[in-house]
Amino acid sequence: MNLLNRKRAVIFISNNVVRGVKINLRNLSITGDSYESVCNENDFSGCITEVISRLKTKEIDLLLDDQLCYILSFSLEKIHDKRYExxxxxxxVQKHIPEVLNDYDWDYRIVGEVENKTSILVFAPIKTKFQKIANAILTSKCTVRAVEPVSLAKTxxxxxxxxxxxxxxxxxxxxQILNITLDQFIPKEEKELKLKMKNTIIIITVLSFTVLILGIIYFLSKSLFETRNSRINSDRAISENENLQIEKLENSEIIESTETTSSETSLPETSEIKIxxxxxxxxxxxxxxxxxxxxxxxxxxxxxxxxKIDVGNADKNNYENTVIRILTDKNxxxxxxxxxxxIGEYELSSNPLxxxxxxxxxxxxGNDLIIGE
Known part of the structure; x- marks a missing residue:
């Protein structure tokens, strides 16, 4: 979104129409031209990329026709343990939506609580259509701020x-939120590249900050050193006797410091292997x-x-303990x-891979895993 003009691009998608507009957030009105493309099953993705291109935007709000979504509203007994909510x-959701949904394919929001009942609103795009929509948007190198069906937007x-x-x-x-992301449709290689770029930026930032701190320390040390030399020059009139006493004291401190250092360096050092x-x-x-x-x-x-991480389900869903299995010849x-x-301390398998x-x-x-929800 352009922060100066306060404009936001919105694309509406139905089974046969793709329409794009820009919204002026200052006076909450549609501004400029709107772009519409009539499409069918064969050119569905092409219509989307065409409208995005004509809008000349890098971020959109995605408005879906209700026919492309599942919208559920129901009540549950009040859920006290938020971890299992x-x-x-x-x-x-599984009882009402005839599709195999992954965790990223749907979202919910609590819309009210009355006595021991919790009112739930659920939104899930139809997977076959949303897959094509997501691929077309990602092909256009465009990000999505929000995804929502028409009926919810009208509220x-x-x-x-x-x-x-x-x-x-x-x-x-x-x-407290109700939104769908396109992260699950991003290729694994692209996600890994973004992660590496993020890590590189972090490393550069840390190095720049370190150089800045070292520079400050250098100038402060130099200033203190010069002040110290000035004081030494002003104290040259101290008697020879006092100098001798100071020298003897320093020599004894050096001997003591040397003995201490020798005893410390004799201790075995351990270092963590960097992997x-x-x-x-x-x-x-x-x-x-x-x-x-x-x-x-x-x-x-x-x-x-x-x-390099893959996720899936175990052979059963009632493991009590979390188990870590590690290949023995790789640290x-x-x-x-x-x-x-x-993730915490859990059982290390005695059966190496x-x-x-x-x-x-x-x-x-397993059920003993404690992780922030």
Missing amino acids: RADVFKQ RNEDPFLGISLKTDIKGIDS DRSYYSLQILNGTVRVGLAAKVSDLLKTNEFV PEQLKTILTKI NSENNYDVIIIL
Whole structure:
């Protein structure tokens, strides 16, 4: 969005029409030309990329026709343990939506609580259509701020184009937002490249800050050194006797310091072996009923420089304990230490993997895993 003009691009998509407009947020009105393209199943993606190109924008709000979405509204018994809230909602979603949904394919928001009942609103795009929409948008190198069906946008303004422009529940606590991202459609290679670029920026920032601090220390040290020399020159009139006493005292301190240093250097030194975390391949398997747990652990590990991560479900969903299995000939103790710092201390498998396995580390998540939701 242009921060000076305060304009926001909105694209509406139905089964046979793609329409793009720009909204002036200052007076909340459609400004300039609108672009519309009639399409069918064969040129659906082409219509989307054409409209985005004509809008000349790098960020859009995506407004979907209700026929391209599932919209559910129901009530549940009040959920006291927020860790299992999304899983309880998902059980109801599976009963009403005839598709196999992943954690990123749907979202929910709590819209009210009365006595012991919690009112839930659920939104999920139809997967087959949304896949084409997402691919077309990503091909256009365009980011999406918000995704919403027409009926929900109209709850803010009768004109759904204006309504979605006013949407604010985009990022935050899971139960308080209602939004779909396109992250799951981004190729793995592109995600890894973005992560490397982010890490590079962080390293450059840290190095720049370090150089700045060292420069400040250098100038302060130089100033203090010059002040000290000035004081030494002004004290040259001190008697020879005092100088001798000071020299003797300094010599005794040097001897004591040398003995202390010798005893300290005689102690064995230990150093932690530095390993390249991006080298290792990990598989995270969800062994619980907590939906999306493997994805959350994967995101946590990626923020800690692990790159090659696949997620999935374990052979059962009632593991009590979290188990870490590590390939023995690739620094297993260092890996265990790093993983313990990130997700906590859990059982290290006594059955190491063999060299024919596709992964260096397999983590089976159990019910004892504690991680921020």
